[in-house]
Amino acid sequence: MNTALFPCARHFAVLPMVSALAFAQACGSPTVQPTPAPLPAPADLPAAATPTTKAPELPPDPLTKRCMERLETARSQRTALASFATDSPRAAPVTPTAVINALNEMTIAIDLASAESSLMFAVHPDKAVRDAAGKCEQQTEQLKTEIALDRAIYDAIARLDVKSEGPDVKRLVALTLRDFKMSGVDKDEATRARIKHLQDELVQVGQAFEKGIASDLRKVALQPAQLKGLPQDWIDAHKPNAEGKVEISTDYPDYIPFMQYAEDDAARKSLYVVYRQRGWPANKANLQKMLEIRFELATLTGFATWAERITADKMIKNAKAVEEFVTRVAKAAEPRMKAEYQVLLAELKAMDKAATEVNDWQQAYLQGRVKKAKFAFDAQAMRPYLHYDKVKAGLLELTGRLFGITYKPKKDATVWHPSVEVYDVFEGDKHYGTIYLDMHPREGKYKHAAQFTLVNGVAGRQLPAGVLVCNFPNPKTGNGLMEHKEVETFFHEFGHLIHHTFGGHQAMPRFAGVATEWDFVEAPSQIFEEWAKDYATLKVFATNDKGEPLPEDLVKKLVAADEFGKGLWVRHQMFYAGLSLGMHNRDPKGLDQDALVSEIQGKYSAYKAVPDTHMQASFGHLNGYSAIYYTYMWSMVIAKDMFSRFVKEGISNPTVAMRYRKMVLEPGGSKDAADLVADFLGRPYDFKSYEAWLNKKK
Numbered sequence: 001m002n003t004a005l006f007p008c009a010r011h012f013a014v015l016p017m018v019s020a021l022a023f024a025q026a027c028g029s030p031t032v033q034p035t036p037a038p039l040p041a042p043a044d045l046p047a048a049a050t051p052t053t054k055a056p057e058l059p060p061d062p063l064t065k066r067c068m069e070r071l072e073t074a075r076s077q078r079t080a081l082a083s084f085a086t087d088s089p090r091a092a093p094v095t096p097t098a099v100i101n102a103l104n105e106m107t108i109a110i111d112l113a114s115a116e117s118s119l120m121f122a123v124h125p126d127k128a129v130r131d132a133a134g135k136c137e138q139q140t141e142q143l144k145t146e147i148a149l150d151r152a153i154y155d156a157i158a159r160l161d162v163k164s165e166g167p168d169v170k171r172l173v174a175l176t177l178r179d180f181k182m183s184g185v186d187k188d189e190a191t192r193a194r195i196k197h198l199q200d201e202l203v204q205v206g207q208a209f210e211k212g213i214a215s216d217l218r219k220v221a222l223q224p225a226q227l228k229g230l231p232q233d234w235i236d237a238h239k240p241n242a243e244g245k246v247e248i249s250t251d252y253p254d255y256i257p258f259m260q261y262a263e264d265d266a267a268r269k270s271l272y273v274v275y276r277q278r279g280w281p282a283n284k285a286n287l288q289k290m291l292e293i294r295f296e297l298a299t300l301t302g303f304a305t306w307a308e309r310i311t312a313d314k315m316i317k318n319a320k321a322v323e324e325f326v327t328r329v330a331k332a333a334e335p336r337m338k339a340e341y342q343v344l345l346a347e348l349k350a351m352d353k354a355a356t357e358v359n360d361w362q363q364a365y366l367q368g369r370v371k372k373a374k375f376a377f378d379a380q381a382m383r384p385y386l387h388y389d390k391v392k393a394g395l396l397e398l399t400g401r402l403f404g405i406t407y408k409p410k411k412d413a414t415v416w417h418p419s420v421e422v423y424d425v426f427e428g429d430k431h432y433g434t435i436y437l438d439m440h441p442r443e444g445k446y447k448h449a450a451q452f453t454l455v456n457g458v459a460g461r462q463l464p465a466g467v468l469v470c471n472f473p474n475p476k477t478g479n480g481l482m483e484h485k486e487v488e489t490f491f492h493e494f495g496h497l498i499h500h501t502f503g504g505h506q507a508m509p510r511f512a513g514v515a516t517e518w519d520f521v522e523a524p525s526q527i528f529e530e531w532a533k534d535y536a537t538l539k540v541f542a543t544n545d546k547g548e549p550l551p552e553d554l555v556k557k558l559v560a561a562d563e564f565g566k567g568l569w570v571r572h573q574m575f576y577a578g579l580s581l582g583m584h585n586r587d588p589k590g591l592d593q594d595a596l597v598s599e600i601q602g603k604y605s606a607y608k609a610v611p612d613t614h615m616q617a618s619f620g621h622l623n624g625y626s627a628i629y630y631t632y633m634w635s636m637v638i639a640k641d642m643f644s645r646f647v648k649e650g651i652s653n654p655t656v657a658m659r660y661r662k663m664v665l666e667p668g669g670s671k672d673a674a675d676l677v678a679d680f681l682g683r684p685y686d687f688k689s690y691e692a693w694l695n696k697k698k
C-alpha cells in the first residue's frame with residue numbers, strides 16, 4: 001500500500017462516456033486472431049518490429065489506413081441499422097437477428113479501431129505513429145458520439161420485439177437503449193449537435209491532459225551523498241554526471257525507491273514536489289476545460305452534475321451513494337489512521353525532536369523505518385528474490401495451474417517495440433487467446449501500469465488479445481530486481497489480463513472481456529494481489545541468483561508489516577475518491593483547483609497538501625475515470641468478499657479457482673456484476689470481509 005501512487009488503471013478509451021457501444025475498453029490491437037472478417041494481417045502493422053534492437057521507422061499510414069477501413073465498416077453497418085428504423089419497402093422483413101448482427105458488426109469494427117489507436121497512442125516509440133493513433137482515436141470517438149446520438153438507430157432497436165429472444169439479446173437491447181437515452185438521443189437536433197461538439201472537444205482535451213503528464217519528465221540533481229539509504233545496486237546504477245551531480249527522475253523506477261529509502265529529508269521533499277508539479281501549469285487549463293465540458297454534457301442530458309450522470313449506469317447508481325460510500329469507508333478507517341499516524345510521528349520525533357507533523361514526502365520513508373523496527377521487515381531484503389524474469393515466469397505458471405491454461409511464447413509475433421513479449425494462451429490444444437507484455441519504461445511511453453485491450457474476443461469470430469503496459473525494472477538494462485510492491489502491481493494487472501482473456505468468449509461483442517459495470521472491473525485485479533503475498537505461491541518462483549528460495553520468515557514479516565499503514569492508506573485513497581467526486585459534483589465555473597485539493601486532502605488524508613504542488617495536474621484518473629475513482633475501493637470490498645471463499649477452500653485450490661473463472665470471469669458483461677458475485681459466493685456480496693480486513697488486529 002504505497003500512498004505515493006495511484007493504483008493501476010484499467011485503461012479505458014479516452015472517453016468514459018456512455019455510448020451505443022459498450023463503454024469501450026481501451027486500446028488497440030494490431031494482431032487479430034483467426035477471423036473471417038477482412039482484418040489486416042500483422043504484416044502491415046504500424047510498428048512492425050521484428051526482434052531487432054530498433055523499432056523500424058515506418059510511416060503512420062498502415063495504422064491510419066486500417067483505422068479508416070474499420071470506421072468505414074462501422075459506418076456501413078450504421079447505415080444498415082438506420083434503415084431498419086422504418087418500414088420502407090425492402091427485400092426481407094426486419095428481424096431481431098438482422099438488427100443485432102448489424103449492431104454487433106458495428107461494435108466489433110469500432111472496438112478494433114478504438115483499441116489499436118488507444119494502445120499505439122500510449123506505447124508506440126515513433127511519434128509519427130503516436131500522432132496518427134491520436135487522430136484515429138479522435139475520429140473513432142467522433143463516430144461513437146455520432147452513433148450514440150443517432151435517433152434512427154435508437155428507433156431501429158427500440159421497435160424490436162425481443163420477447164421470444166434469448167437472455168443475451170434481451171440484455172443487449174435493454175443496455176443499448178439505456179445508453180442511447182443517457183447519450184441524449186431523445187433531445188432536439190440543436191441539443192444533439194451541441195452534445196456532439198462537446199464530446200469531440202472532450203476527447204481532444206483529454207488527450208492533451210494525458211500528453212501533459214506523459215511528456216513531463218522532471219528531474220532533481222542531487223549530491224551523491226544525498227543517495228544515502230538507497231540500495232547499493234540502485235546507487236551503482238545512478239552515477240554522477242559531469243558536474244558531479246546525480247540526476248533522479250520522476251519515473252517510477254527512480255521515484256518509488258527514492259521516496260522509500262532516501263534518508264535525506266530535503267532531497268525527498270524536492271523530488272516529491274517536482275513529482276507533483278508534473279503537468280502543471282498546462283493541465284490546469286486542460287482540467288478546467290474537461291470539467292466544464294462534462295458539466296454541460298450532464299445538464300444537457302438531464303443530470304444535475306457529471307457525477308450523477310457517470311454513476312447512473314454503475315453498480316453504485318448515483319453520486320449520493322458515492323459520497324456515502326466514501327464517508328462510510330473513511331469513518332471505518334479513522335481509528336486505525338489516527339493510531340498509525342501517531343506511530344509515524346513518534347518515529348519522526350526520534351530523528352527530529354522539533355517535528356510536529358508528518359508530511360506526505362516523509363510517510364513512505366517513515367513507514368519503511370517503522371516496518372523495519374517493529375516487524376523486522378526490510379523491503380530491500382526481498383529484492384534479490386524478485387527478479388523480473390522469475391516473477392513473470394511465476395505468474396504464467398500460477399495462472400496456468402489455477403485456471404487450466406498454458407502459455408506458449410510467440411516468437412514471430414509482430415510488435416511495436418522489440419522489448420514486447422507475446423504469448424499464445426492455450427486450453428489443452430485449443431488456442432484460447434494471446435497476451436502481450438510491454439513491461440519496461442522508455443521515452444514517450446505511458447508512465448503508469450495498465451491493461452490495454454488489443455482485441456476484444458468474440459465467440460466464433462476472434463480470439464481475445466490483451467496487453468499489459470507497465471514500467472518495471474528492465475533486466476536488459478539493469479539487474480531487473482523488483483520491489484515487492486511492483487510484484488503486487490504485476491499480479492494486479494495480470495488479474496485484469498485473465499479477466500479479459502476468459503471473458504473474451506461471449507457471443508455478443510458488447511459483453512466481451514471486462515465489459516461489466518465499471519465499478520466492478522477492479523475486483524478481479526485486486527483479488528489477484530492476494531496471491532502476491534502468499535508464501536506457497538511466492539516460493540515457487542522467488543529465488544535469488546544462487547537459486548536459494550525466498551525465506552518464509554521474510555514473507556511472514558512482509559504480511560505482518562503490511563498491516564501497518566492500512567488506515568493511512570485507506571484514508572489517502574478516500575482523498576483521491578473524494579477529489580475525483582468533488583471536482584465533478586458541482587458547477588465547475590470559477591473552481592479553485594488547488595483550494596479544492598487542499599480542502600479534500602485535509603478532510604480525508606492524514607497528510608496536508610504541500611505548498612507548490614498541484615497533484616491534480618498529473619492525476620491521470622481525472623481523464624479516464626473522472627468522478628469515479630471510488631471504484632477501486634468499491635471493487636476492493638467485493639474482492640475481499642470473493643477472496644473469503646479462497647481463504648475457506650484454499651488459495652491454490654484449482655476447484656475454487658475454476659469456479660471463479662466460470663462464474664465471475666467467463667461471463668464478461670453478460671450478467672450484472674452483483675449477480676456474477678452472488679453466483680460465485682452463493683449469496684449477495686456484503687461489507688463483512690472488507691471490514692474484517694480493515695479492522696484486523698496486528
Ligand SMILES: [Zn+2]
Binds near residue numbers: 007009010492496
Ligand atoms: Zn487495475
